[in-house]
Amino acid sequence: MSEVPLPSLNAAFTALRSAGLRPRRDHPLRRRGWWRLGGPADLFIEVSTAEHLSLVLQQGLPVTVLGNGSNLLVADAGVRGIVVKLGGEFRTTTLVQGPDGAEVVAGAGLGNPVLLKRLEALECSGLGCLAGVPGTVGGAIRMNAGTHLGEIGDRVRQVEVVLDNGQRAILPAADLRFSYRRAHLPPRAIVTRAWLRVENDRTRVEAQRQAVLHHLERRQATQPLEQPSCGSTFKNPPGDAAGRLIDACGLKGTRIGGAQVSEKHANFFINTGDATAADVYALILRTRQVVFEQHGVVLEPEVHAIGDWPPGAWPLPAPTTSGLHRTD
Ligand SMILES: Cc1cc2nc3c(=O)[nH]c(=O)nc-3n(C[C@H](O)[C@H](O)[C@H](O)COP(=O)(O)OP(=O)(O)OC[C@H]3O[C@@H](n4cnc5c(N)ncnc54)[C@H](O)[C@@H]3O)c2cc1C
CATH class of the missing domain: 3.30.43.10 (Uridine Diphospho-n-acetylenolpyruvylglucosamine Reductase, domain 2)
Known part of the structure; x- marks a missing residue:
């Protein structure tokens, strides 16, 4: 920039x-x-x-x-x-009757955990897929966030955005073409509200609570949630798991500066205390290179980079075909 x-x-x-x-x-x-x-x-x-x-x-x-x-x-x-x-009006929730049943109109600045608590208080279910995803509704739409319990895109009827010319627009879910960890928003559009389908049924709330509890326990056991990270660093390639590939390369524990591939979950890169963005970037490149050399798979980052990066840093350069691309 x-x-x-x-x-x-x-x-x-x-x-x-x-x-x-x-x-x-x-x-x-x-x-x-x-x-x-x-x-x-x-x-x-x-x-x-x-x-x-x-x-x-x-x-x-x-x-x-x-x-x-x-x-x-x-x-x-x-x-x-x-x-x-x-903030402010972008963190509100309203339960409404949509064309196909109950919907929550959620402000894009609202944190997912707060949204889930409010829905539970209203005896609504349907967004258990956001349990353990520590972002906002806007970030979840942008990323089509989800877990094995589903993805937010499955629940969106429409979103309100503010375009870069300041105009507001309502976009139906079909326009966003949700796919794995991706939504197609107009360039620089800011999501301000989302209409999300929910179920207003007490028995389903209890079933969801049980599924979510089980899911959160599993995460606690398998992910380094007590250390700073951004969750999955790479997207899972089709038919495989990025964490499995990284682990199979023996990269758990690999460290560049203050950034480290977690020993607990190989797709979580943690800040051990004094990591810089350059450290994390170098670890991303190194990991991607090794996985490419050993498995022939080019991992795509799930994390988004923002700010003033050196020219050519993003999108990530292709892995090299000979020798380890050393960046430290
Ligand atoms: C411990 C941990 C566990 C995680 N587990 C999961 C998981 O299970 N599943 C999963 O999908 N993700 C997971 N994540 C990743 C992350 O929580 C999600 O991608 C989340 O949706 C990001 O939301 P955010 O509000 O933090 O967005 P940010 O990180 O702040 O931003 C992400 C991108 O969204 C854009 N954005 C944010 N708000 C808006 C808006 N209102 N309008 C338009 N664009 C916007 C930003 O500009 C940026 O490009 C995890 C992260 C952590 C730290």
Whole structure:
């Protein structure tokens, strides 16, 4: 991302302050991401209304939307322009009657755990697939987040987005063409609300609770949930599991700087304390190279990179065909 001229940043800062918002300059993002690393945002702002979001988009600066940072690799050099987080009215839930039954209209800034708690209180089920996914509704839509209990895309009827020109649009689920850990949103579109199908039936709530408990116990036993990570680093290739391939290469425990392939789950890369984004990036490249050499499979990252990376860093360069691509 190219440098944003200081006068533009100053002008945006002043305009947002004058509208009663609280933009922050050079705001550290490391405490906002699950990997606990990366540099600052030129400007960081939390918006609580659609009006404020559109004001942010009118500043003529690049805008990056941050959910809960649970799938983000933030560059050490930070993020140019504005990083926006959705609060206030973007964290509400309303139970409505949709064309095919009960639906929850969920704000995109709402955390999945809160959504699940509210649904349980309303005696609704259907979104157990989000249990243990520590992101927001917007991040879940963007990633088509899910578990073996399903994917959010199966539950979406439509979403509301704000396009980069500030206009709002309602997109039916079919337009998003949900696939494995992917939704096709218009470029730079920000999801603001989602209409999600639920079941308003007490017996199903209990069945879901049992399935979720079992699922969470299994995760606790198999994933390094007590250490900073972004969950699965790579997507599973068709018919296989990225973790199995990485493990079979003997890479568990491999370390570059402060980044390490977890001993507990090979597809979780953990920050052992002082990892930089460059460390994680180098570990991603190394792992991908070794898996390619030993299994002939090119792993695709599940994590999203944001910010100011060196040219050519993303999309990841193809693995080399001779010798280990050493990056440390
Ligand atoms: C311990 C752990 C376990 C995990 N387990 C799972 C799992 O089982 N299944 C799974 O699918 N994922 C899992 N993840 C990954 C992650 O939680 C999901 O990808 C989640 O959906 C990301 O949501 P987020 O709000 O944190 O998004 P972020 O990480 O903040 O952002 C991810 C991407 O979504 C974009 N985005 C965020 N909000 C919006 C919005 N409102 N509109 C448009 N784009 C947006 C961001 O710009 C970015 O490109 C796990 C992560 C961790 C740390």
